[in-house]
Amino acid sequence: MFKLKSQATLLSSHGILRFFSASAAAAAISDTIPQPQQSTLVSNAQIKDMNPEFFISTLFKCRNIFQIKQVHAQVTTTGIIHDLVVANKLLYICAKHKDLVSAHLLFNKMEERDPVSWSVMIGGFVRNGDYDHCFQTFRELIRGGSKPDNFSLPFVIKACRDTMGLIMGTLIHSTVLKNGLHLDNFVCSTLVDMYAKCGMIDNAKKLFDRMPKKDLVTRTVMIAGYAECGKPNESWVLFDQMRKDGFVPDKVAMVTIVNACAKLGAMNKSRLVHDYICAKRYSLDVELGTAMIDMYAKCGSIDSAREIFDRMEQRNVISWSAMIGAYGYHGQGREALDLFRMMLNSGVIPNRITFISLLYACSHAGLVDDGLQLFSLMSVSYGVRPDVKHYTCMVDLLGRAGRLDEALRLIESMKVEKDEGIWCAFLGACRIHKQVDLVDKAAKLLLSLQTQNPGHYILLSNIYANAGRWKDVAKIRNLMTKRRLKKIPGYTWIEVDNIIYQFGAGDNSHLRSKEIYEMLKSLTQKLESAGYVPDTNSVLHDVDEEVKLGILYAHSEKLAIAFGLIATPDGTPIRITKNLRVCGDCHTFCKLVSTITQRDIIVRDANRFHHFKEGICSCGDYW
DNA sequence: CTAGGGTTAG
Numbered sequence: 001m002f003k004l005k006s007q008a009t010l011l012s013s014h015g016i017l018r019f020f021s022a023s024a025a026a027a028a029i030s031d032t033i034p035q036p037q038q039s040t041l042v043s044n045a046q047i048k049d050m051n052p053e054f055f056i057s058t059l060f061k062c063r064n065i066f067q068i069k070q071v072h073a074q075v076t077t078t079g080i081i082h083d084l085v086v087a088n089k090l091l092y093i094c095a096k097h098k099d100l101v102s103a104h105l106l107f108n109k110m111e112e113r114d115p116v117s118w119s120v121m122i123g124g125f126v127r128n129g130d131y132d133h134c135f136q137t138f139r140e141l142i143r144g145g146s147k148p149d150n151f152s153l154p155f156v157i158k159a160c161r162d163t164m165g166l167i168m169g170t171l172i173h174s175t176v177l178k179n180g181l182h183l184d185n186f187v188c189s190t191l192v193d194m195y196a197k198c199g200m201i202d203n204a205k206k207l208f209d210r211m212p213k214k215d216l217v218t219r220t221v222m223i224a225g226y227a228e229c230g231k232p233n234e235s236w237v238l239f240d241q242m243r244k245d246g247f248v249p250d251k252v253a254m255v256t257i258v259n260a261c262a263k264l265g266a267m268n269k270s271r272l273v274h275d276y277i278c279a280k281r282y283s284l285d286v287e288l289g290t291a292m293i294d295m296y297a298k299c300g301s302i303d304s305a306r307e308i309f310d311r312m313e314q315r316n317v318i319s320w321s322a323m324i325g326a327y328g329y330h331g332q333g334r335e336a337l338d339l340f341r342m343m344l345n346s347g348v349i350p351n352r353i354t355f356i357s358l359l360y361a362c363s364h365a366g367l368v369d370d371g372l373q374l375f376s377l378m379s380v381s382y383g384v385r386p387d388v389k390h391y392t393c394m395v396d397l398l399g400r401a402g403r404l405d406e407a408l409r410l411i412e413s414m415k416v417e418k419d420e421g422i423w424c425a426f427l428g429a430c431r432i433h434k435q436v437d438l439v440d441k442a443a444k445l446l447l448s449l450q451t452q453n454p455g456h457y458i459l460l461s462n463i464y465a466n467a468g469r470w471k472d473v474a475k476i477r478n479l480m481t482k483r484r485l486k487k488i489p490g491y492t493w494i495e496v497d498n499i500i501y502q503f504g505a506g507d508n509s510h511l512r513s514k515e516i517y518e519m520l521k522s523l524t525q526k527l528e529s530a531g532y533v534p535d536t537n538s539v540l541h542d543v544d545e546e547v548k549l550g551i552l553y554a555h556s557e558k559l560a561i562a563f564g565l566i567a568t569p570d571g572t573p574i575r576i577t578k579n580l581r582v583c584g585d586c587h588t589f590c591k592l593v594s595t596i597t598q599r600d601i602i603v604r605d606a607n608r609f610h611h612f613k614e615g616i617c618s619c620g621d622y623w
Numbered sequence: 624c625t626a627g628g629g630t631t632a633g
Contacts, residue, residue: 088624089624091624092624095624115624116624117624118624119624119625120624121624122624123624123625124624149625150625151624151625152624152625153625154625154626155624155625157626158626184625184626185626186625186626187625187626188626189626189627190625190626190627191626192626193626193627215626216627217626217627218626218627219627220626220627220628221626221627222627223627224627224628250627251628252627252628253627253628254628255627255628255629256627256628258628258629259628259629285629286629287628287629288628288629289629290629290630291628291629291630292629293629293630294629294630316629317630318629318630319629319630320630321630321631322629322630323630324630325630325631326630351630352631353630353631354630354631355631356630356631356632357630357631359632360631360632363632388632389631389632390632391632392632392633393632393633395632395633396632396633420633421632421633422632422633423633424632424633425632425633426633427633428633455633456633459633581633606633607632607633
């Protein structure tokens with residue numbers, strides 16, 4: 001109900017209709033206004049001798065709430081509502097058409113309820129995001145002495161997942177065991193899903209391993225869980241195992257593995273998946289298409305992403321936003337803005353995520369004025385109220401451009417709650433522009449939020465180290481120890497012949513380690529004669545220059561690039577993926593290496609892409 | 624009447 005209402009307000013009060021194409025507007029209107037000839041499914045003269053079966057079949061012919069309400073009235077006047085099956089169907093249809101108010105009213109009036117009535121009601125609430133009523137109804141069910149069954153439990157577990165209610169979820173898990181439903185695939189796979197999405201991936205896996213009959217859906221849940229928690233390699237292990245066990249993945253399973261490819265950032269694997277999708281002739285629907293746009297974009301090929309986008313027959317706001325976001329993290333802000341215009345012309349209404357992607361694109365391309373304009377336009381013209389994420393993009397946009405005072409003023413003036421991210425964006429800008437005087441206040445506020453993210457402490461320590469404030473560096477380090485946080489180790493991945501190799505800093509575990517270091521040595525010599533001076537500012541420790549040089553020398557991305565150079569033919573682009581951001585020194589290193597080796601180097605770091613070609617980076621050194 | 628899928632700042 002809320003959704004319908006807010007959409008209606010949006011359309012009328014902000015004049016959005018002018019962005020609709022005529023047909024889209026007509027479709028939107030015909031959905032909400034009943035068609036007179038359709039609304040009378042059963043004439044009042046007809047209803048006298050009708051039986052329950054007749055009304056059930058009539059209910060399934062209903063196309064809108066008005067028709068349902070009419071049948072509801074007829075069923076009530078004839079007394080057929082007392083037939084439990086009829087009442088349950090009516091309950092189901094109301095919930096399906098999002099008329100939870102009627103459904104709940106009917107449910108409360110029912111003199112007799114069976115397990116179906118309970119689960120339809122509980123399920124109706126979950127599907128419409130009304131978790132309070134969902135849990136409330138579930139409690140009523142238990143208090144009334146009934147047992148929760150294999151139908152009602154998956155619904156409540158799903159509600160736990162959506163609300164991140166791990167405690168409630170664990171309680172319900174024990175209810176599952178008490179009722180002996182731990183062998184039911186529906187119950188179990190929702191439990192696995194719940195644990196995975198709530199960050200308890202090990203619990204999810206344990207439960208999954210104990211399931212005697214793992215079907216396609218259960219396996220897909222587990223694969224998605226691994227991708228979501230940042231372990232896409234594990235997703236692949238399970239996907240391969242699944243096929244070995246004789247399962248043919250369906251469309252949903254494919255979307256899931258495509259998503260894992262996006263997380264992995266491995267181009268060859270992505271192409272393999274794409275070939276498989278073509279060979280098996282899975283249709284390129286909105287979900288699969290959108291996932292593939294994201295996959296190619298996150299593997300570094302914006303062109304392949306766009307190709308998929310252009311080939312899709314149907315696109316919705318998510319597909320457009322995904323493509324806009326793709327241009328954003330490749331630093332192509334102008335293209336993102338062009339696409340936004342096309343999106344409006346085709347009648348698709350932007351949502352909050354579209355604007356996050358747009359503002360992000362502007363900030364990473366230095367399009368300050370466009371960003372500012374969009375930011376002021378979004379709520380006025382499109383009814384999207386800025387939230388913290390929008391503000392964070394704006395702080396980033398202004399901050400990168402060196403307008404730190406404006407950024408700070410924006411933070412101070414905003415009315416939504418500030419989070420860690422917004423202070424980080426600000427501090428990131430302070431780091432770029434070496435504005436130490438504004439740091440202390442922001443640092444204090446960030447630390448007061450008791451952040452558990454080691455990256456935040458590293459950022460601060462980095463800034464202080466750069467300014468030579470070693471006492472403050474030590475303070476931050478102590479705080480990290482006290483809060484038991486360790487620096488996240490940096491890794492770089494490179495894919496050669498369909499195998500993904502991982503490198504850590506100073507890594508010598510690779511079989512060709514000797515060659516790699518020789519290559520690195522010869523590269524460095526060539527670079528130095530071209531004027532390269534290692535930039536030790538990027539090294540965070542308060543140590544001797546000698547030691548610093550050693551650390552810098554073997555940063556994981558340098559090792560991966562050296563390996564790429566010896567393991568792939570001349571001229572092949574080198575694609576690497578990092579879990580952290582590239583440091584300034586490695587960025588310079590990549591630029592020079594792209595020149596002397598005549599190779600394109602495509603780096604995906606924790607935030608965005610860098611395309612190095614003949615000494616120039618696509619980020620314009622603006623990152 | 625039940626389970627799985629696509630876009631999101633730093």
